[in-house]
Amino acid sequence: MNKIAKFVLIFSIIYIFVIVCLSGLGIIENKLYPRYEGSMPVLARFSYGFANPNALAAFLFQIACCLVYLKWNHWNIMENFLILLLFWVIYSFLNCRTVSILIMLLLILVNLCKYKLKDKSIIFLKYFSLFSLIFCPFFSFLTVILYGKANSSAALISDLLSHRIRNLFFSLNYYDISIFGNIYHRHKDFLIVDNAYGNIFIHFGVLVFILYMVLYLIAINYTIKFKNVPFLILLTVYLYYGIMEGYIINPYSNFTIFIFSIMFYNRNLLTSDKTECM
Template sequence: MIYNAKFSRLEKSRGKGVYTLADIYIFLACIWFFITALVNGTRISDLGNFAIILYHIQHVVWIVVRGFIIVKVIKELQYKDWRIALLVILGFFSILYSDGNWIVTILWFICGAKRVDLEKLIRRLFISQLLAYLIIVALAGLDMITNTSTTRIDGKVRYSFGFYHPNTLAARTFQLMSMYVCIKSKRLNFLDAFIFAIVTFLNYRVTDSMTASFLMLSLVVLSVLVSYASKENRNNYLRQCVRFCLDKLKYTVIIIPFLATFAILNISSFTNNLSDTFASRGTQALLYFQHYGISLFGAKLEINSGVEGWSLVSDLYTLDNSFIYLLLGYGIIFFILFILGEFFLFRRVVKEKNFALLTVLSLYSVYGITESSIIQLPLNFTLLYLAYVLWDDDFQKQKSKVRYGRNVL
């Protein structure tokens, strides 16, 4: 656990109705994530006036969250803490030059996560996200909101069950599975893997999302390896081999972004060897690259992310690559900071032998090649772990032993 002495004393006095700033942060974060999961990327607008109320609630909750984080940061801020000042300046330029919504949201939450038990936060977020997920699917099943369907060229029909696009349903499902892996960590077993396999099969049949299904299948296999690598009483040689392989996953966060960028710039050289889906995504990314170019703080991209999308710029439709989106939309500064932040997070996770989180982080890096969701906090909870990088010295001083992935929900 990551507590300071004062934090621990307040924890013990909860029976007297005393709650810490970290407790309030977790509560407000869960509320915001829950509301956002209901209204963002879903067909909740079909509910008419009730949906409008939800949108207003989301707006109010976001104001409250930001206000609380300001108070929390001021209360915990140390003298001449340059990190907050730097992030405030970068956030300002992000809003000024680009559509900085998601980057600024990430900055808000990691700034406020100082002295917060992230393990506990993820456990609570899993519950809130699962509840929102089930509500949307249930509303679609009751025909209260639209079960959007799309048809591929080969005639295969894809369903979204209340979400705006089948890929969104797949992304939400993958996130829930990933959260569960991080929560269970060393207690993952073959029953978990079996359930994951069933969910993966159903996801593929319903959404026909190739990328998400591949990642889910990878999560099934790797979760078994994670469980094996975590057991100290297994065959030492085999366990060391598994740990060696998992350890090398940390390089994906460095290699994948640059490989993806190189591939986009040279897409015409090997388009014939790619599937139509990957080729079209690569071509679109190249068109965006040619139109906007690279800048320090990015540009406001004309883009859509839904079924009935449009763009004011000729030939530009959508940008399904998180790394190119980050580079063009938020600039080279944020691109480099993101890569460095993820690398230091990977390095810390490897040092702590948290193979569950290492696996999930690696799979999200792969996900970024074909989707723009990994830079959106509601669709990538692992971004919250960047708080470990920002506040590393503070966490190190206030812990006697770091333990990722507690074994209870």
């Protein structure tokens, strides 16, 4: 796993550097994405050559995840500083609230497990990860149902999540629920589904959604069995990422997909790096 994490870390850094440089030279367009409050633009956000600011934030978040895994046994003040630096870049330059929150969640879990819980961390993460696996998709769809019933709390949550609940509500009503999914076109604003669980459900169908959740459960159970604390933290945080973005189902922005795909063929992968918290 260390080799995979190192490769992803190096690739992500080089890729970001190249794209941002090409954007600065004007070869790739630096798109403007204003943040709106109601109908009024209140903040200018730039893509720096990526499809949108959130796409760049996804790669920066992946760098943070790689650092957590690779530096777990030697985690100290410098590693905390690097994660906080990534948080500052994501929040100040990209104004990506989703990844900013997730970076802080990642940092809290790392320090909680590393210094406070220590050898009890795997017990805490066992229950927290299994709870998160149920909570994240349940919260997504329950909020959509409540939004459809004109629930004020659901409407407020949708506003806080940049209308993601509203978009998912309209999309679920626009497309028929299918076992094998739908031909999915991102051609209208309200059909842009930035919720991974809704995206899988609509695009790939009920069968793939169930399969994805079962495989994620198996991955969590394997990780618990081998007491690989840093990887369990990453699996858990990416579940919350799925509430607000669809990037967790893209292998290029979620290297844990590579790892738990390989893991089904090599169950000893999780123990090969000796990163477990003892």
